Amino acid sequence: MAETKRICTFLLRLIAFGTTLSAAIIMASSRERTTVLTLSFEAKYSDAPAFKYFVIANAIVSIYGFLLLFLPSESLLWRLVVALDVVFTMLLTSSISAALAIAYVGKKGNPNAGWLPICDQVTKYCNQVKGALVVGFISVIIYMLLLLYSIHRVLNPLLVEKS
């Protein structure tokens, strides 16, 4: 039973590593050259600070996730991992929220502020950003599950001892 749980956690961490890495790569490779009237311009992820932040955050978390895959299961460092998971899950949550807010303005615009939607001009770019956000969202969900599972595992024995 303990072995099954360990394999499950390892698989979840492997998927989490894969999704954060993919999200960073998909977002970083999103670019499209387009011509509006006579003006040619290129849309790329570094145009928006929020998208840059998304790439950096996902890259950092994927390095962290990669290192964790090699941490032996009997290591005492796993206790520290709960606290690190909190910090890195927050980083992911924050980066995806910021990117989502900007992507929403790109898609729908904001008539009150006079910001026009740009997705009609750069459809391919928008779809790639959308893909990156979906993959990023999956990684946030997985980290959230891992975190709640760690907390449950740590707290439950105490509850059993006490009652």
Add this chain to the structure above:
Amino acid sequence: MAETKRICTFLLRLIAFGTTLSAAIIMASSRERTTVLTLSFEAKYSDAPAFKYFVIANAIVSIYGFLLLFLPSESLLWRLVVALDVVFTMLLTSSISAALAIAYVGKKGNPNAGWLPICDQVTKYCNQVKGALVVGFISVIIYMLLLLYSIHRVLNPLLVEKS
């Protein structure tokens, strides 16, 4: 010593409740009527979905924070609070990141997307949003501290038992 820690935690939770409530109220009351050329318009928080999300998230977390103030310290529910803290801290982090991303575009604009900054027209509105974001940021820091402290408190005894 345990008593001092309990008072500290209670004070932190009281401040966290105060800051989330203030952030929601400051953001929700941000509005300014201005006239550009012959066009009169009102800027208010509900113009941006990200700001609405910020108000709702802070309101929810302040209700949660308020209820916690009345939870007796010997209650077993405190074990559940660690998991709830994770969820609500994520909600706060996510809402402040989204609002910050939009506020940044409002302040600096985004020349690549053709979005103009609006803060020159509605300075008072922008300052109020900035105030709400600063107060919201303080509440995120406090919740993060409370969370890391809870994890430290739960994990440390185990480490002592084991070594």
